[in-house]
Amino acid sequence: MTESAKTGKKARLMSKKLRKRLIRILLGAAAFFVAVLVEYVYPGLEGWILLPYLIAYGIIGGDVVKKAVVNITHGQIFDENFLMLVATIGAFFVGEYPEAAAVMLFYQVGEWFQSYAVNRSRKSIKELMDIRPDYANVLREGEEVVLDPEEVKAGERIRIKPGERIPLDGVIVKGSGSLDTMALTGESIPRDVECGDEIISGCINLNTVLEAEVTKEFSESTVNRILNLVENASSQKAVTEQFITRFARYYTPVVVILAAMLAVIPPIFMGNFSSWLYRALTFLVISCPCALVISIPLSFFGGLGGASKAGILIKGSNYLEILAQAETVVMDKTGTLTRGSFAVAEIQPADQGITQEELLRLTALAESHSNHPISLSIKEACKNPFPAEEIEATEERAGYGVITTWRNQQIYVGNEKLMQELKLTVSPLNKPGTVCHVARKKDRVIEYLGYLVVADELKEDALLCVQKLYQAGVKRIVMLTGDRAVTANAVAEEVGIKEVHANLLPADKVDMVEQLLQETSEKGKLIFVGDGINDTPVLARADIGIAMGGLGADAAIEAADVVIMNDQPSKIAVAMAISRKTLVIVKENIVFALGVKFLVLLLAALGMASMWAAVFADVGVAFLAILNAMRAMRYHA
DSSP states (O other), X not given: OOHHHHHHHHHHHHHHHHHHXXXXXXXXXXXXXXXXXXXXXXXXXXXXXXXXXXXXXXXXXXXXXXXXXXXXXXXXXXXXXXXXXXXXXXXXXXXXXXXXXXXXXXXXXXXHHHHHHHHHHHHHHHHHHOOOOSOEEEEETTEEEEEOGGGOOTTOEEEEOTTOBOOXXXXXXXXXXXXXXXXXXXXXXXXXXXXXXXXXXXXXXXXXXXXXXXXXXXXXXXHHHHHHHHHHHTTSOOHHHHHHHHHHHHHHHHHHHHHHHHHHHHHHHHOOHHHHHHHHHHHHHHHOOHHHHHHHHHHHHHHHHHHHHTTEEESOHHHHHHHTTEXXXXXXXXXXXXXXXXXXXXXXXXXXXXXXXXXXXHHHHHTTTOOOHHHHHHHXXXXXXXXXXXXXXXXXXXXXXXXXXXXXXXEEEEOHHHHHHTTOOOOOOOOSSEEEEEEEEETTEEEEEEEEEEEEEEOTTHHHHHHHHHHTTOOEEEEEOSSOHHHHHHHHHHHTOOEEEOSOOHHHXXXXXXXXXXXXXXXXXXXXXXXXXXXXXXXXXXXXXXXXXXXXXXXXXXXXXXXXXXXXXXXXXXXXXXXXXXXXXXXXXXXXXXXXXXXXXXXXXXXXXXXXXXXXIIIIHHHHHHHHXXXXXXXXX
């Protein structure tokens, strides 16, 4: 069963329990008011008035008493059920019948609101994770068969109808349309797809019927890997969560011992055992640490859910906590700040009377039969190409370029070595990108026509990413790349990065990160952002590894601690903002819960706080802390 299904089942069971508890509370409240009415109408029934209060107490707190007894038999003594049992029975013992029943009633009301808040958060997380497809329309022997996605094999063809969720990763073989990728990337703008495009499971087909060939079985599909990541994220606890768990383990026994001492020691010297016992019982009710034990993990859980909604997968609350301490951000260039795809950046004709358009058309013609990424980018840039059918012959020369015969002339497109072979003198060009020189042989005369520069495209939000990181308090941003220095420096200057290290092999990047880690302050953390494929060693070595373009990139999902699902580097700053917001909420809850508890504990020891104050210090504080924790699920940029 996937985490989405588990979470949905838990939400349904919790809703059922909430209804049952609400009915018990209403019945118990009615019985309590009947007991109060009987005591008011018949004040002479002093010996018998205990009975209606006991009935009301049994209806209201029967489950608490049962849990406390069961837990005690299993050796689990110091929990909230034990504290409420001892405190309310003690109240009966000192003759405070209405207060004993009322404290249990308001405790149950508070617990109901707590459970309601937790269930709301669980439902919200389920909605964020509800990306698992229920079925797949598989085409077998010309027939459409509806199967569980887990039964479909790679290589089979599936049909996705409008409104359906894509069940498996694949490649479109028929049709074109738009996909809603919001569940995976957090982006509201639909993504247009056509034949030959890759599609990933979890997205929704919006308008037309699509047919796709499955490339990965369900166990390896994007949606299943994401669900597994979310499922495992809660097991990676933050330092703060671990502290709270240890704190509660020692805190509760200590306050129980203090309550016992409060009930026994002062009466020896001051007398009035009944009054001191009441103070000790109030002290017990206050002591329960449920506000911290519930609200702190829920805050981190909400932060993980809020990040997921923004298209950021964080593999554990420990990584969510570390993100807030980022001091140094190290970034790869290709695939991180740039798209990793080429485009024509410059067209420069020589002084031969040739126009930019004609130079581009001749270059695209020469590259017509090549599938090299640079060739593809040139052909894509040419909107009015010459007919490729007119080409008489094409020769590709590895390490030099391409020679194409067309209309009794030859077109040469290549590097400086090809131009030198043609006895053409070209000036060395220090351009960021790949320079494609163009020459033509016509009537036995070879002439130089000019050059094109093909460069990697900068991502639209690359500059915004760097600006936001500096605004977020990052002290140092460094670019590490295997590209040439001229290309790296041009990109760095455009986005505002001042420190660049180029011409690096993967091992060199690891060495540089080791050096940067030593230069980072003791409290600061280092983030490395890469494409998750050739940067795997560095992603693993950094304090936090962030992979860009995680949609379907297996290496990115495996190697990184955080995956940016929509390939936008500016989401790094968003992840840091969510981390800091979550930690602020956690600290607010710790200060608020402990502050109120210690204050009311002191007042109880001095006899200035009743059990009504004790209920607020326990249940009321827990409820308010949980409501505050739920804010972590909502991030507004």
